[in-house]
Amino acid sequence: MEEVIGKIWDRWVTRQVASDYSGASVRLADLQAELTLYYHALGGAPGKTLEPADTRRVRLRRTGMQRVAGTHQRFALPWQDERSVRLPPSLAVFPSARLNTALYYWQVAMAAYLPQVHNWFADNQQTVLALIGHYPGLGRQYRELAETLLTLRPPAEDLPDDLQRRERAVAEALRNPGALADLPFARFDCFPVWLWSYPPPVTLHCVPEASDDSSTERDPGQRSPRQTRLEQRKQAQRIDDEHETDGLLVFLPDSLMSWTEQINLDRCQDDDGDGDLDQVASDLDLITVSSRRKATAAKVKFDLDLPAAENDELCLGPGIRLPEWHFKQGRLRPDVCLLQPLLTDDAEPVSLPPHLAGTADEVKQQFSRLGLQRTRLRGQPDGQELDLDAWLDDYSRPVKDTTRQNFFLDRRQHHRDFGCLILADLSLSTEGYVSDDCQVIDVIRDSLMVLAEGLDRIQDEFAIYGFSSVRSNHVRYQLMKNFGEPYSDRVRGRIARIKPGFYTRMGAAIRQSTRILDMQPQAHRVLLLVSDGKPNDLDQYEGRYGIEDTRQAVIEAQRQGITPYCVTVDEQGHDYLPYLFGRDGFAVVRDPAQLPGVLPRIYLNLSTH
Amino acid sequence: MNTCTHYQVQNDECEIFQYAVQHRLPVLIKGPTGCGKTRFIEHMAQQLGRPLYTVSCHDDLTAADLLGRHLVGPEGTYWQDGPLTRAAREGGICYLDEIIEARKDTTVALHSLSDHRRTVHLERTGETVIAHDDFMLVISYNPSYQNMVKGLKPSTRQRFVAMSFDYPEPSVEASIVSHEAGIDEATAGQLVKLATDIRRLTDIDLKAAVSTRLLIYAGKMLSSGCPARKACLYCLIEPLTDEPSTLEPLIRLVDAHF
Structure with a gap:
């Protein structure tokens, strides 16, 4: 009973103080693809994607009622960092959905x-000036948004007094951007200005950056009150960030549902590559000891996670050194990755699992019907049509x-001159469940088997590899079938043995696949990547670095005349895949369970194009 | 052909072309669609006072379509020169547009004309045509990476003086749009700014780029009083994409500019 009354009270009191219009709310998830495109069109960094922002604490002077309701403490404000642009998960600032949508577009333009x-x-203010100068239409939009926003701000x-001066300055700056240079001091923050961008909430690895900032370095004594206050806010958010934005939570939601032992890992503290250890050491006084210890623990845990040599696949050779693209330096750093080819040498030969027999038959039929290129041969003794040219000549x-x-x-059917390398993502995220009793890895395994049956039928040359990684020095490149080997029960046995583990260093795997394909004599070579998510790894490979490196690897493959194509089951794939593989270079399969049926069709389209 | 074609020089392309003409070298022009490749060739043909034979290549184009074939007339069959043979025989510029679309065995027919031999052998009549001194071979293609699979045989492309074309500098493009469409420079400038934004999406979110040609279409509509939003929507956005998720932000972009 108490609980029911409590809930009713909470709902009532929250509604009393609500300053947004939930009826006109617009969700980021519904607009994400469009906003991403808009962001890139306006010249936003091509590798960046849009993500929902976490709420951050804003020190408002709250009314008594707001304090009772416990609202107006935290807001999801627009900001960005190297990785992505963060926007509020939903906007209900204005009373109409039209204006809220327009606000999203405006925030993206600001970003x-x-x-x-x-x-x-x-x-x-300067950015607003630049935008409305460059885009007359956007200028009109801005004025409408700003006017409406001013009527909605607390009077x-x-x-x-102090907050009043600050509020008036903000209002003036909204009305006449560029009019004021300094924000008057006040003990509280002003109400969020939704038309403006905010700096990143300071997390651990931003602390050294903040101290590098020339404005804070000037003289500690002369710090403006605003900066001091900002740093106080940093403190609060630092703790907050540790708990809330766990890297794994962001990227592997489905695997976390079922695999709790990963939660201890917080890669936020472990973002630097091994090469930056000196830098880390010099920053140590800024990073608390406890968080360092945690990072080491994470590292140890993961190194231990690698299987013991006798339980692992057979290593083929000492490993292959591969370069990696560093987007900030704009160059390929040679020999950064060590790729280890592996072979499951003790796999028992297996025949095609009975549950796939139906799909495999269907695929084989499809392949034999459609998969063959036909060409028109002129001047033949026999055929379907008359060749008038040949008759006239005669x-x-x-x-x-x-x-x-x-x-x-x-x-006539033409000899197919196709080589295809199938590269399967075997990272730990494939452990996520697709349905009650089926994991992504099962779907990938089935798809590989079925596609291989079809490829074998039309006698296209093909190879199958799988990859995963633990940092740059251990990229696992698992051989299931190479180009020379005939497709057999032994190959099927290796496919049957694939299991998920580790991370997704896509760039290195693509580069090695490109090298292998480059040695093939076929005129048309396809690199078919089957994945379930973005590139990521334990080090800085997460986010933009990984995306840029993968894109570079894809471009290198294209330069070699290879057609890279990605099939993914990641529904968010539309955000980053166009950048990696081009508009026509990927397919998102919404229902992973359909992958075994869809993948062969994708291949056919690709190879008859 | 009588009216002089307006062509805005962007770089040293005219000069290089003149040198190629002087030494009877074949020319390859690369560039995205609608950036002025065809206009450039038309302009050069007029400058040189030579007839221009344009062939738009497609994947069913045979060597006979270029070289010629027998036709049936009242008195039996007769030989009809194809555009390539005719240009070689009478002198003139033979321009093969989008050569990449033609099949590879077709392009091999160009080899003997594009090197020092400057001859073409007609298998069907047994004749070997020696190219006229004023004959010139020009081919063009669009190297956007979707065409990667098709490509041009290295043995073919190595016979040509190659020039890269791209969309003109914004200020130059604005003056072209303004001149061709008959609109003021400011409006043309805004159109070009919009195009620059959309071009950032090419090959990532869009298959094709906004061409100068499309900008001129939009400009022409604007010049006769069509509202900017409509002109841009129908001339620039709709030709580029069919996907609603791409259309919406592009329309927003148009709204931002006008």
Whole structure:
């Protein structure tokens, strides 16, 4: 009973103080694809994607009622870092959905023009000026948004003097961007200005960056009150960030549902590559000891996670050194990755599992019907159509040769000159469940088997590899079938043995696959990547670094005349895949359970194109 | 052909072309669609006072379509020169547009004309045509990476003086749009700014780029009073994509500009 009343009370009191319009709410998830495109069109960094922002604490001077309701403490404000642009998960600032949608587009435009906020007040005004100068239509939109926003902000008259001055300055800056340079001091923050971008909430690895900032370095004594206050806010958020934005939570939601032992890992503290250890050491006074210890623990745990040598696959050779693209330096760093080819040498040969027999038959039929290129041969002794050209040539000949009456056009099956390397993502995320009793890895395994049956049928040359990684020095590249080997029960046995583990260093695996394909003589070579998510790894490979490296690897493959294609079961794939593989270079399969049926069809389209 | 074609020089392309003409070298022009490749060749043909034979290549184009074939007339069959043979025989520029679309065995027919021999052998009549001094071979293609699979045989492309074309500099493009469409420079400038934004999405979110040609279409509509939003939507956005999720942000982009 108490609980029921409590809930009713909470609902009532929250509604009393609500300053947003939940009826006109617009969700980021519904607009994400469109906003991403808009962001890139306005010149936003191509590798960045849009993500929902976490809430952060804003020190507002709350009314008594708001304090009772416990609202107006935390807001999801727009900001960005190297990895992505963060936008509020939903917007209900304005009373109409049209304006809220327009606000999302405006925030994206701000993000594209203001990648880094140094001076919140001045930078935002300058960016607004630049935007409305460059885009007359956007200028009109801005004025509408700003006017409406001003009517919705808490009235300045009700505020204490210092906050009143600050609020009036913000209102003036919204009305006439560029009019004011400095934000008056006040003990509280002003109500969020939804038309402006915010600096990142400071997390552990941003702390050294903040101290590098010339504005804070000037003289500690002369710090503006705002900066001091900002740092106080940093403290609160640092703790907050440790608990809330666990890297794994963001990327592997489905695997976390079922695998709790991963939760201890917090890669936020472990973002630097091994090469940056000196840097880390010099920063140690800024990072608390406890968090360092945690990072080491994470590392140890993961190294131990690698199987003991006798239980692992057979290593083939000492490993292959591969370069990696560093997008900030804009160059390939040679020999950064060590790729280890592996072979499951003790796999028992197996025949095609009975539950796949139906699908495999269907695929084989499809392949034998459609998979063969037909060409039109002219001047044939027999065929489906008359070849008028050939007849005319013969007719105009002064001396006719009656034995050579080759006047037909024939459509004939042509020898297929295709080589395909299938590269399967075997990272731990494939452990997630698709349905009650089926994991992503099962679907990938079935798809590989079925596709291999079809490829074997039309006698296209193909190879199957799988990959996963633990940092740059251990990229696991698992051989299931190479180009020379015939498709057999032994290959099937290796496919049957694949199991999920580790991370997704896509770039290195693509580079090695490119090298292998490059040695193949076929005229058309396809690199078919079957994946379930973005590139990521324990080190800085997460986020933009990984995306840029993968893109570079894809471009290198294209330069070699190879057609890379990605089939993914990641529904978020639309956000980053166009950047990696181009608009036509990927397919998102919404229901992974359909992958075994869909994948062969994708291959057919690809190879008959 | 009588009216002089307007062509805005972007770089040293005219100069290089003149040198190629002087030494009877074949020319390959690469560039995205609608960036002015065809206009450039038309302009050069007029400058040189030579007839222009344009062939738009497609995947069913045979060697006979270029070289010629027998036709049936009242008195039996007769030989009809194809555009390539005719240009070689009478002198003129033979321009093979989008050569990449033609089958590879067709392009091999060009080999003997594009090197020092400058001859073409007609198998069907047994004749070997020696190219006229004023004959020039020009081919073009669009190297966007979707065409990667098709490509041009290295043995073919190595016979040509190759020039890369791209969309003109914004200021130059604005003046072209303004001149061709008859609109003021400011409006043309805004159109070009919009195009620059959309071009950032090419090959990532869009298959094709906004061409200068499409900008001129939009400009023409604007010049006769069509509202900017409509002109841009129908001339720039709709030709590029069919996907609603791509259309919406592009329309927003148009709204931002106008």
